[in-house]
Amino acid sequence: MTPPVVEANGARIPAIGLGTWDLRGRTCVRMVEQALHFGYRHIDTAEMYGNEAEVGEGLRAARLPRGEVFITTKVWQDHLAPSDFERATKESLSRLQLSEVDLLLIHWPNPQVPLADTIGALCRMKREGLTRHIGISNFTVDLVAQAVKLATEPLVTNQIEWHPYIDQSKVVDACRRHGLAVTAYSPIARGRAVGDETLRKIGQPHRKSAGQVCLRFLIQKGAIVIPRTSRPERLAENLAIFDFELTPAEMKDIEALAHPRGRIVDWSGSPNWD
Numbered sequence: 001m002t003p004p005v006v007e008a009n010g011a012r013i014p015a016i017g018l019g020t021w022d023l024r025g026r027t028c029v030r031m032v033e034q035a036l037h038f039g040y041r042h043i044d045t046a047e048m049y050g051n052e053a054e055v056g057e058g059l060r061a062a063r064l065p066r067g068e069v070f071i072t073t074k075v076w077q078d079h080l081a082p083s084d085f086e087r088a089t090k091e092s093l094s095r096l097q098l099s100e101v102d103l104l105l106i107h108w109p110n111p112q113v114p115l116a117d118t119i120g121a122l123c124r125m126k127r128e129g130l131t132r133h134i135g136i137s138n139f140t141v142d143l144v145a146q147a148v149k150l151a152t153e154p155l156v157t158n159q160i161e162w163h164p165y166i167d168q169s170k171v172v173d174a175c176r177r178h179g180l181a182v183t184a185y186s187p188i189a190r191g192r193a194v195g196d197e198t199l200r201k202i203g204q205p206h207r208k209s210a211g212q213v214c215l216r217f218l219i220q221k222g223a224i225v226i227p228r229t230s231r232p233e234r235l236a237e238n239l240a241i242f243d244f245e246l247t248p249a250e251m252k253d254i255e256a257l258a259h260p261r262g263r264i265v266d267w268s269g270s271p272n273w274d
């Protein structure tokens with residue numbers, strides 16, 4: 001079954017992708033290839049993950065027409081000045097062995113570089129044909145508004161941490177107002193959701209696991225999800241989320257799991273985090 005797509009500002013983004021942070025070497029190549037065999041059509045990488053060459057290798061090994069797979073990469077915080085940005089983008093393409101990606105994101109905002117310069121460089125990458133679409137990641141409500149104002153090309157998504165333990169409704173609403181999709185990273189809370197009793201109980205009548213309920217919750221909120229796994233058998237489990245529907249009451253029970261300290265990925269600015 002081909003996963004559904006989310007449409008945003010002219011882009012058609014497969015609603016589920018394989019996250020690849022921390023996938024290395026042969027494991028990364030194998031997981032990308034297997035994911036594409038299982039039906040995934042969207043792979044998420046970044047220059048910072050140090051695995052773009054392996055993602056490219058997995059993509060080629062799957063032997064699918066290039067136009068069938070949606071590849072996202074991201075420019076790291078240290079490369080947001082315009083000349084660095086262009087160099088970093090070209091280096092990513094060279095590691096991936098692609099002439100263009102489908103989506104290029106600013107990985108994290110960097111207050112040391114004027115946003116206008118970075119957004120200008122991002123838009124130029126699209127005009128020069130190095131990427132089909134552009135977007136942002138880890139942008140707050142205020143930064144989303146600034147980025148949209150500065151951009152001369154449409155921004156299609158904001159990739160943010162989103163799972164049941166964090167209430168992201170404000171930034172999600174801001175993205176919607178501007179026509180951006182929201183891509184949920186760490187969508188199973190780095191594995192925490194799979195052991196959650198509430199999610200497990202909700203899954204029982206649907207014959208679904210806690211992890212599947214967690215991903216389905218985000219899909220019903222309109223998100224694109226990019227769960228990562230290093231185990232082939234879990235690829236199929238994470239993909240099997242389009243054949244059931246959570247009720248409004250179940251959605252409400254899952255929303256109640258959010259709390260103010262639910263964030264997992266450190267936002268204190270550690271450049272080594274992710």
Ligand SMILES: NC(=O)c1ccc[n+]([C@@H]2O[C@H](COP(=O)([O-])OP(=O)(O)OC[C@H]3O[C@@H](n4cnc5c(N)ncnc54)[C@H](OP(=O)(O)O)[C@@H]3O)[C@@H](O)[C@H]2O)c1
Pocket residue numbers: 018019020021022044045107137138159160184185186187188189190191192194211226227228229230231234237238265274
């Ligand atoms: N833009 C950003 O700043 C940013 C930040 C963080 C992440 N991301 C992206 O988002 C992707 C996903 O986020 P994430 O890697 O942080 O975390 P995640 O996808 O929420 O969780 C990954 C963890 O869950 C486990 N897992 C996956 N499927 C499972 C299943 N069906 N049953 C049990 N355990 C399962 C994995 O273990 P196994 O490997 O053992 O299956 C792994 O430990 C990343 O890989 C990356 O591409 C982006």
